[in-house]
Amino acid sequence: MATSTTTLQEPFVELSHWNRNRSSNKEANETIPRFSRENSGPDGEDVVIQQLLPADGGPAAWRLLIAAFVFEALLWGFPISFGVFQDYYSKQPEFEGSSQIALVGTMAQGLCYLGAPLSAMLTKRFPKYHRQQIWVGWPICIGGLVAASFTSSVGGLIATQGVMYGLGFIILTYPIICMIDEWWIQRKGMAFGIVACSSGASGAVMPFITSALLEKYGYKTTLQATAVAMVLLTGPLMPLLKGRLPPSEQSAIARVNWSFLKKPLFYIYALATLIQSLGFFFPAIYLPTYATALGLSATEGALILAIMSVSQTLGQFAVGFMTDKKFPVTGLVMGCSLMATIAVLAIWGLAKSLGLLILFSIIYGFFASAFSPLRVGMGRAVSDDPSAVVATYAILSFCQGIGNVLVGPISSVLLSQRSILDEYAISRFRNVVIFTGGSMILSGIVVIPWMLWPRQKGAGSSPG
Incomplete structure (x- = not known):
């Protein structure tokens, strides 16, 4: 029947x-x-x-949000704290002198950006298999850490701690995002804000734990211990990762209004995002190494990263709030780019003490991280269609991922082999600092033509 x-x-x-x-x-x-x-x-x-369980509250909705918070805090917090590993690997005999160490962290993060459009499309195309996607991605992530503990070459670290880990994370993260989207409707901004906070919270703690483990036990034991901790802390939460809506028997990709592709402003924003991403990741990767070159301890290097993580969280909340309040997105891009440029060229380049590095991490973390929440505002500026906002977000994430992956090759060209404390950026990091500052200011400059370009009033979707 x-x-x-x-x-x-x-x-x-x-x-x-x-x-x-x-x-x-x-x-x-x-x-x-x-x-x-x-x-x-x-x-x-x-x-x-x-019939459905209640949205925007209730035990099931909160259980899902708590589980998503923990997954994001641990699984995304680990790669964004790679600067501690970067500093440690650069001092080990088997890795010392390699210019490709940065590729380990950039591949783990870059795949999460570059894979965003494809992962989002597949997740939308096969809603019945969201939980299966998580069960596929989760062991790949953890397996990447275990495999990395048995390698003794930079190439092996890139393939395991980099590519394997990043691939696993991008497979599991978009199903979780879809589940949050289902459970939280009227309070969606709050829900995604809580999850976004998680990586900043873990970033304030994880560098200290990782640094202590590396100093006492080495990278092999640290990676294995991290893998075990992730299994114990996230494994029991797997049953809580459930969608609210019944999976469709006939999967269909939601229609997207692609008219934003005809608007020059979208390409201006994409170019600004790409240029900014070329320099954005250098401080998080090299600040611990920079601190070590100044004679600071590994713990002090971890402290700098932790403070930057907290500042990034505050900056993302503040800029996200301003975009919701219809602040002009183009003006926010220019302002944040200018402040990040000043922080890089005037503070990082001249920093010779822990205090100045902390000041830099606060200012840079707050303003440079703003491009993440600004992607939502950029989408609103080029289209009123909610589905188009999701599409623009994925494409702009892809643009940021390009810069992330290129950090390794670029740094191998920019880094010098000698450190001279009395020179700008202690000589070794001079080119890195100048390149980072240049990318920050150029990302703000490219949006200026849009502000000067004469156009019909009311043509845009929202203040650009």
Whole structure:
């Protein structure tokens, strides 16, 4: 006997087409428990009626958000704290002198950016397999750390701690993002803000733990201990990672309004994002090494990274709030780029003490990290369509990933082999500092033509 799903009238949701009509039913599903029953339809069909658990609150929604917070804090917090490993690897005999060490961290992070469009598309295309995606990506991540502990070459670290880890993370992260999107509707900004905070919170703690483990036990034991800790801390949370909406039997990619591709402003934003990304990642990777060259301890180097992580979290919240309040996105791009440039060229380049490096990490972390929340504002500036905002976000993430992956090759050209404390950026990092500052200011300059370009009033979607 055939079975069909009924179309429920308000205040219910039409479950069989949720992905197409979800935006028009946001208020429809706030306080309804899930259950299902079968009735006989007019044509003798079995009619299955399904209802949903409450959104924007309730035990299930909070359990999912807590699990997502922990996954993000541990699995994304690890690669963004790679600067501690960078400093350690550069002093080990088997890796010393290699100009490719930075590729380990940049590949782990870069794949998460470069793979964003493809991962988002596949996650949307196969909603029935979200949990299976997580079960595939999770062991790849952890396996990458275990495999890295058995390698003794930079190439092996790039393949395991870099590529393998990054691949696993991008496979598992977008299903979790989709689950958050389902459970949190009216309070979506709060939910994603909490998850975004997690990496900053872990970034304030993880460098100290990692640095202490590396100094006492070496990288092999540290990687194995990290893998075990991730299994113990995230494994029990796997059952909590569940979507709110029933998976569609006929998967379909949501329609996207691609008209933003015809707007010059989108390409200006994409170019600004790409240019900014070329220099953005250098401080997080090289600050511990820079601190060591000044005679500071590994713990002090970890402290600098921790402070930068906290500052990044505050900056992302502040800039995200301003974009929600309709501050001009182009003006925010220029202002943040200018402040980041000043921090790099006037503070980092002249820093010869822990105090100045901490000051740099606060200012740079706050303003340079702003391009992440600005991607949402950029999407709104080029299109009013919510689906287009998601598409622009993925494309701009891809642009940032290009710069991330290029950090390794670029740094191998820019870094000098000798350190002279009395010279600008202690000589060894002079080219890195100048390149980073140049990319920051140029990312702000490229948006100036849009502010000067005459255009019809009201043509844009929102203040650009």
